[in-house]
Amino acid sequence: MTKLVAYQGCPGAFGHEACLTFLPDREPVSQLGFAQVIEAVLDKRTGLGMLPLRNSIAGMVREVESLLPARPVTIISRHWLPIRLHLLGRRGARIEQIHSIVSHEMALAQCGISLARLDRTILTAPNTAAAAKALAEGRDEGIAVLASEAAAALYGLSILQRDMQDKPDNRTEFVIVAAGERQDELQ
Numbered sequence: 001m002t003k004l005v006a007y008q009g010c011p012g013a014f015g016h017e018a019c020l021t022f023l024p025d026r027e028p029v030s031q032l033g034f035a036q037v038i039e040a041v042l043d044k045r046t047g048l049g050m051l052p053l054r055n056s057i058a059g060m061v062r063e064v065e066s067l068l069p070a071r072p073v074t075i076i077s078r079h080w081l082p083i084r085l086h087l088l089g090r091r092g093a094r095i096e097q098i099h100s101i102v103s104h105e106m107a108l109a110q111c112g113i114s115l116a117r118l119d120r121t122i123l124t125a126p127n128t129a130a131a132a133k134a135l136a137e138g139r140d141e142g143i144a145v146l147a148s149e150a151a152a153a154l155y156g157l158s159i160l161q162r163d164m165q166d167k168p169d170n171r172t173e174f175v176i177v178a179a180g181e182r183q184d185e186l187q
């Protein structure tokens with residue numbers, strides 16, 4: 001049976017990249033939110049869950065920080081993933097046309113300096129890759145998203161401006177969680 005790991009978002013999300021990087025032998029399973037990642041683990045639909053806990057610029061991921069002690073899951077390992085955030089637009093879009101920038105609130109918080117310089121309307125999305133997918137499926141050339149290079153390639157978006165993060169060594173600590181406290185019961 002294929003071993004599974006739950007993550008929040010869709011392919012191209014940093015949670016997805018964390019699964020491919022730190023658990024390459026497991027199949028990543030997309031979940032809508034962080035709470036659903038934990039429920040997937042507790043319901044035994046996946047053996048493990050991958051959750052972002054803190055970022056070197058933006059600090060703690062508050063929702064994950066409060067969920068972890070509230071549910072019967074154990075952190076079995078911790079890993080830092082480098083995070084590069086690029087400004088992505090629809091193919092052919094130019095940066096002058098952009099009126100709004102959309103991303104996950106943690107990603108937006110990592111790019112405060114570049115965003116202040118651009119001075120556009122800021123909108124939040126549940127996930128960086130979900131924002132990229134919605135942009136690709138829509139029609140508005142005035143919207144850009146902050147997301148990964150993998151998301152640009154997956155959803156056919158153009159990179160309008162590279163490396164929007166405030167510091168070049170930006171990184172997020174991901175935790176791998178399992179149900180209960182016994183590591184030898186993992187599926």
Ligand SMILES: O=C(O)C(=O)C[C@]1(C(=O)O)C=C[C@@H](O)C=C1
Pocket residue numbers: 008009012013014015016052055061083104106107126127128129172
């Ligand atoms: O939106 C994503 O792509 C995520 O995986 C979530 C998340 C987070 O919640 O911190 C993960 C890593 C980055 O710090 C930005 C966003």
